[in-house]
Amino acid sequence: MPNQTRVVIVGGGFAGMSTAHKLVQQRGIHVTLIDKNNYHQFTPLLYQVATSAISIDNVATTFRSYFEGKSNIDIKMAKVCSIDPKTLTVHTEEGESYQGDVLVLAAGSVVNFFDTTGAMENSFPLYNLNDAERLRSRIILAFEEADRNPKLIDEGVLNFVVVGAGPTGTEIAGALADMINISLPKEYADLALTKAKIYLVDYSHAVLSAFSEESQKYAAETLHKRGVQLRLGLLVRSVTDRYALLSSGEKIASKTIIWAGGLQAAQLAQECGLVQGHGGRIEVQPDLTIKGFPSIYALGDFANMPGRLPQLASVAQQSGYWTADNIIATKKGKPRKAFQYKDKGIMAMIGRNAAVVEVGKKRRELTGFFAFLTWLSVHSVLLSTLRQRIEALMQWSCGYFSKNNDFQTIDRIKDAHIIWKK
Known part of the structure; x- marks a missing residue:
């Protein structure tokens, strides 16, 4: 298609998914989304999977089902091992290469x-x-x-x-x-x-x-x-x-x-040939592009975000939407804008009937049962699909009233077993 902008996104976490979500709504833009998995994972609820509170299906959404019906996106399950910043090309361990007009590096983080x-x-x-x-x-x-x-x-x-x-x-x-x-x-x-x-x-x-x-x-x-x-x-x-x-x-x-x-940037950050900062993350400019490479963005946990923002899903998600807006602006001949994070607050679940919630920049504090309900409501809304939202609420409700954790199948016996040494 003439004048079509090819965008290659590396990583399908909150940053990569939000970028892709907004770009596929636009004409004249084609997205290639590359991830080593075939699914997006809702990381804030992983601990509930680990403690048998909810099922795996409610924290994982396949990319193909999420973008079903969108003709301007290709999904590639592959592990990107290096990039060529000059040619805007990414290379995978499987031997394929993908070139774009714009690269979005959102490969996320790994344990430190x-x-x-x-x-x-x-x-x-x-x-x-x-x-x-x-x-x-x-x-x-x-x-x-x-x-x-x-x-x-x-x-x-x-x-x-x-x-x-x-x-x-x-x-x-x-x-x-x-x-x-x-x-x-x-x-x-x-x-x-x-x-x-x-x-x-x-x-x-x-x-x-x-x-x-x-x-x-x-x-x-x-x-x-x-x-x-x-x-x-x-x-x-x-x-x-x-x-x-x-x-x-x-x-x-x-x-x-x-x-x-703690976390550090994914291994790919070391293979990019780009300047790294704290935690191995890629240094970016205020508009989330990389100095000297105006067509390469780095965002989410993969980037040293302006203002040393925390590694939160909300930061990654907002940076993805912002990057999509800047890509669209560039295509229309308009200037890019510096990323501005809208701090909506932070929250953490402490357990049954107990949570802490701090809302907005002024950090209005909530604790206890009301904060517990707020946490459940916010996280159910943020899940990727309607089915996941309904099922998560049902599982939380059943667990709350029955006082049972129903998802206790030991399905990773080899990985879970530790040999006892005397």
């Missing part, structure tokens, strides 16, 4: 273990759907192992160590507490669940350090009341298949060490 000894080999990260499935199997397997052989409890089989007290770590610690205190006692009647322990470790001296002091205090007190033991102001020095060693010298016996301790 900060060179912690043994963490990569012995901990369970929680940053993608594969992580969530693996961790869910590990958590349920721990209770099955303890039920089969109660002597393992003294070796730490029911000790859960969560590294990182940001939203991800705080939310899964609270969800684990709900499982142990509410749902599992009915299913493991003969198991001494009172011996199960949850530890939340962070180098910061506060839970949810990005939140207000009032929210931090509420979160810490709520977790403490539910049995979560806080280890704040401490680092994890090393991780083995039997324990986590803290900077205080404390050894916590555990076979389930959950890593929610």
